[in-house]
Amino acid sequence: MKAIVIGGNFAGMTAALELKRKLGKEVEVTVIDKSPVFLFIPSLIWVPFHRREVKDISIRRDEIFRKKNVNFVMAEAISVDPDAQLVNTSKGDFEYDHLVVATGPKVDFNAVPGLKEHGFYIGTPEGAMRIRKHLDAFVKNPGPIVIGATQNAGCMGAAYEFLFNMDAWLRSQKIRKKVELTWVTPETYIGHFGIDGMTGAETMLTGFLKMFNIKFRKETAIKEVREKEVELDSGEILPSDFTMLMPPFIGVDMIRNSPALRGTKAGYLPVADTYRHPDYPNVWAAGIAVDVKPPFEAGKVPFSAPKTGYPSDETAKIAAENIVRVYKGKGKLKAKSWGDIPAICVMDAGNKEVIILGNKLFRPRGFAVMIPNLLGDVNKVLFEKYFLWKTRHGYSFLP
Ligand SMILES: Cc1cc2nc3c(=O)[nH]c(=O)nc-3n(C[C@H](O)[C@H](O)[C@H](O)COP(=O)(O)OP(=O)(O)OC[C@H]3O[C@@H](n4cnc5c(N)ncnc54)[C@H](O)[C@@H]3O)c2cc1C
Known part of the structure; x- marks a missing residue:
């Protein structure tokens, strides 16, 4: 049997290694990814502050796959023809019996005018290094900072992490008092995170913002990002010498280029709770490529659920x-529906952290707790070390 996995990072690497582990010689698994490097994305938030180098959180995925007898093709998948069972890539066509789409997100920088030109983005190595360069100069000439998420965003957790790390870094550089730091979010309440209703989240996160003297605007949409300011939908203008607003994620072009797959408007794959495509029983999706409906009532400003x-x-x-x-x-x-998967996450808060645990990601939950650790971020670091170790060894069966 021939299985192809498109995308070889979190979801794609796990899917490919699990298929090989379970079927051995009965399956020929091929991973197609445009990059040869597995990237531990959660630690990118530390790169601008010199706490990590990109190389510390990157692992050659082609070498892992080679050791596990999985083929690796470094190419961009352009489209899928599910009737012919073919993936068209920048390096030719590949046939499959089963296909797993694990292509993650495309970042929609067009969500807000000026965001691409004047905003910074923490979610790629290039973006994180660009922020580092900017901050290295900023420290000599500090000014106001705006951090947050735009309307329709879903990855607010990473933006919160970046905010609190920025606060900690400004303090370490002894320039915190010179910087007006403002958090802007589409969430209906601080600490919603797109998953709604974790016990104590609003009180804890609002407390953090107040404790660290971070101004905030909630239920807020952004009208435009300009070189030295951010205009909110209300007309309010926030001066800003550095702006990082998490944009919405959408599906990758390959899904849009493959109309038979019936990608959603946002470009994600509609799949059942088995992660199987409704029309093509040999097409599956995993990770961010899966369409997930937000499990909460929309507020004044739209936002969506995170896919962690x-x-x-x-x-x-x-x-x-x-x-x-x-x-x-x-x-x-x-x-198992996406929302029924347990909530297990550590939010770094700049030498502090919040452990998020729940029996289900989405409500109704049997239990959900947020445990702050103000003494350090040891759990986040341990999680990073564990995940890098597990990935290096190809131990995809571990949690
Ligand atoms: C800054 C930041 C911090 C985060 N922090 C956390 C955290 O602390 N905890 C947490 O649980 N989650 C966190 N997340 C979310 C986490 O990174 C995602 O849940 C995870 O990466 C999703 O895995 P994935 O495999 O679906 O997508 P990805 O990891 O994005 O992988 C997609 C892969 O597909 C490849 N690809 C895409 N299109 C194509 C194509 N057409 N052809 C070939 N290859 C293609 C890409 O090169 C990539 O390797 C964070 C995200 C960001 C942006």
Whole structure:
């Protein structure tokens, strides 16, 4: 059997290694990714502040795949023809019996005028290094800073992490008092995170903002980002010498180029709770490529739900297990909706952290807690070390 996995980072690497681990010689697994490097994206928030180098959080994925007898093709997937069972890439066409789409997000910088030209972005190595360069100069001539997320964004957690790390860095540079730091978010309340209703989240996060003298605007949309200011929808203008607003994520072009896959308006793949495509039983999705409906009432300003690492990994495991079941002729597939996957996350808060635990990502939950640790961010660092170790060894079966 030939399986192709498009995308080889969190979800794609797990799906590919799990397929190979479970089926051995019975499957030929090929991963197609445009980059040869696995990137531990959560630690990018430390790169601008010299706490990590990009190389510390990058691992050659082609070498991991080689050791595990998985083929790796460094190419960009351009489109999929699910009727012909073909993936068209920058390096030619590839046939499959089963296909897993794990292409992650495309970042929609067009969501707000001026965001691309005048804003910074923390979610790529290039973006993080550009911020580092800017901050190295900023320290000599500090000014106001605006950090947050735009309307329709879903990855607010990473923006909060970056905000608190910025605060800690400004203090370490002894320039905090010279900087007006403002948080702007589409969330209906501070600490919503797009997952709504974690016990104590609003009180804890609002307390943090007040404790660190960070101004904030909630339920706020951005009208325009300009070189030295951010204009809000209300007409209010926030002066800003440095702006980092998390844009919305959408699906990648490959999904849009493949109309038969019926990608959603945002460019994600509609799949069942088995992560199987409704029209093509040999097409599966995992990670951010999965369409997830926000589980809460929209507020004045639209925003969406985050798709974090743990569910990305879990959906990849479910998709791989189900391919194995289909291949072995087992009738019953494993099913778990995105929102039913446990919430397990550590939010770094700049030498502090908040541990987020819940039996389900989305409400209703049996339990949900947020545990602050003001003494350091040891759990976040341990999580990073564990994940890099697990990835280097290709131990995809571990949580
Ligand atoms: C700054 C930041 C901080 C974060 N912090 C956390 C955190 O602390 N905890 C947490 O749980 N989550 C965090 N996340 C979210 C986490 O990074 C994602 O959940 C995870 O990366 C999703 O995995 P994925 O495999 O779906 O997508 P990705 O990791 O984005 O992988 C997609 C892969 O597909 C490849 N690809 C895309 N299109 C194509 C194509 N057409 N052809 C070939 N290859 C293609 C890409 O090169 C990439 O390797 C953070 C995200 C950001 C941006």
